[in-house]
Amino acid sequence: MVRVVRCNSCGLVYDEDYFQEWGRRYGVGLGPVPVCEGLQSDYGTKPKPPNQDFETVEQVMHPVHVCKGSLSVVDIPEAEAKKEKAILAIGDRSMSKRIAIIREKQDKKSPIIKFLKANFA
Numbered sequence: 200m201v202r203v204v205r206c207n208s209c210g211l212v213y214d215e216d217y218f219q220e221w222g223r224r225y226g227v228g229l230g231p232v233p234v235c236e237g238l239q240s241d242y243g244t245k246p247k248p249p250n251q252d253f254e255t256v257e258q259v260m261h262p263v264h265v266c267k268g269s270l271s272v273v274d275i276p277e278a279e280a281k282k283e284k285a286i287l288a289i290g291d292r293s294m295s296k297r298i299a300i301i302r303e304k305q306d307k308k309s310p311i312i313k314f315l316k317a318n319f320a
Contacts, residue, residue, distance in 0.1 A: 201276075202215045203215060203272070203273060203274075205271055205273050206237060206269075206270055206285075207268050208235060208269070210283055211237040212279075212283045215272070217270065225287065227288070227289055229265065234265075234266070234267040235265075236265060236287070237266045237268075238263045238298075238301055239263060239266045240261045240262075240304065240309075241264055242308070244261060244262050245261075246261050246309075246312060256315065256319045259315050259319075260301070261309060263298070263301055
């Protein structure tokens with residue numbers, strides 16, 4: 200078992216020092232209160248079809264936002280901690296790593312994305 204900080208909304212986990220390093224290593228620009236800095240999809244907002252804002256149909260996706268969920272300190276199995284470990288914003292400023300993960304999830308979960316990719320490919 201390892202002690203981690205886990206988001207109560209999306210389930211991402213952060214290192215145990217998340218609260219102590221807030222504003223320095225974690226959550227830069229997110230205010231004084233520690234929250235989840237993970238990205239979440241906004242499935243309630245329709246993605247724009249290709250050729251309006253995207254070069255290819257593969258770039259179509261729902262918009263994303265910072266989760267900002269509340270956090271809890273928990274003890275979880277090490278395997279779960281590795282599987283759910285968040286990619287830090289400070290280490291992925293371009294969002295390329297995080298967006299790749301979200302795009303894959305949207306491809307599986309969103310009927311609108313499936314439709315657009317099937318009809319605009």
